[in-house]
Amino acid sequence: MKISRRAALAGAAAFSIAPAIVRADDFPGKPIKIVVPFAPGSATDIASRGLAAKLQDILKQPVLVDDKPGASGQLGASIVATSPADGYTLMMGTNSTNAANGALFKKLSYDPEKDFAPIIRCIVGANALVVNNDLPIKTVADLVDYAKKNPGKLNYSEASASQRLSGEMFNQLAGVKIERVPYKASPQALNDVNSGQVQVMFPDLTQAMTQIEAGRVRGLAVTSARRTAVAPNLPAISETVPGYALVYWQAIFAPAGTPKPVQQKLYEAIAEALKDPATAKAMTQGRTEIAILGLDEFAAYVKSETAWWTKAVKDAGIEPE
Numbered sequence: 001m002k003i004s005r006r007a008a009l010a011g012a013a014a015f016s017i018a019p020a021i022v023r024a025d026d027f028p029g030k031p032i033k034i035v036v037p038f039a040p041g042s043a044t045d046i047a048s049r050g051l052a053a054k055l056q057d058i059l060k061q062p063v064l065v066d067d068k069p070g071a072s073g074q075l076g077a078s079i080v081a082t083s084p085a086d087g088y089t090l091m092m093g094t095n096s097t098n099a100a101n102g103a104l105f106k107k108l109s110y111d112p113e114k115d116f117a118p119i120i121r122c123i124v125g126a127n128a129l130v131v132n133n134d135l136p137i138k139t140v141a142d143l144v145d146y147a148k149k150n151p152g153k154l155n156y157s158e159a160s161a162s163q164r165l166s167g168e169m170f171n172q173l174a175g176v177k178i179e180r181v182p183y184k185a186s187p188q189a190l191n192d193v194n195s196g197q198v199q200v201m202f203p204d205l206t207q208a209m210t211q212i213e214a215g216r217v218r219g220l221a222v223t224s225a226r227r228t229a230v231a232p233n234l235p236a237i238s239e240t241v242p243g244y245a246l247v248y249w250q251a252i253f254a255p256a257g258t259p260k261p262v263q264q265k266l267y268e269a270i271a272e273a274l275k276d277p278a279t280a281k282a283m284t285q286g287r288t289e290i291a292i293l294g295l296d297e298f299a300a301y302v303k304s305e306t307a308w309w310t311k312a313v314k315d316a317g318i319e320p321e
Contacts, residue, residue: 034051034065043204053282081111081116087266089254095249117254118299123250123283124249125250129223157189159183162202171316
């Protein structure tokens, strides 16, 4: 009997999928890799390394962190999207990679919805508003006033969707025009505020507080709707600019098609790790909050977040690149 090429390919595909399903009860049987789509030293990298240290104890296998920064997270996301759907390659994704990038770019190298299986939301946090120390600016009101009186003299650096939207939302709601300077990596973007290459930034609170407490930059406020317990001395931007509010999140994703039993095992193991106080401290540095959402609940959250970020990007007047 002659077998058609299509039938042969279908049979081969079925055969290739079957072993992953059969081996699910024994998962994991080898090291796991967490791809970080942002730079070493970023909040996403710090959270991933804190998680990996505990997760490998729970799963009894090495858990490695692999930083693949570039193109607002697209490089790392594309690597995970095209990896085998077996649970051994994961991504610490964010609102940038999995909710906002679709609205920020005309064409992505991956599909945020179709290419990933949402496993668990780990962290939520706020950005900070910081300025160079040499500026005569001590408050958000000072920044608004200075920007209006000195058009063209202020730039803000950004290296992620949340940082960019933080800046453009500020421009829109405060009625100012601070020019955007894009960077590939958040640590360098913040270093250039310190040196005066740029004057303003909205970095994540984890990075910002290290620089603020060291006196390298001046912290003005946080982007959350209200003051946060992790930085009680910083007011919310909304206290000066009504309606301003933005938070970000970090979460674990697997490639789409990862077997459900493997997804469940990953969720349970990661949730156990997040409930460990030492792990939570290592991941958040005391600047963000553990906020667990798992599997179906998290998948619904990602859809709602995608809708929110799409609207926010449009409302801020950001044109896709």
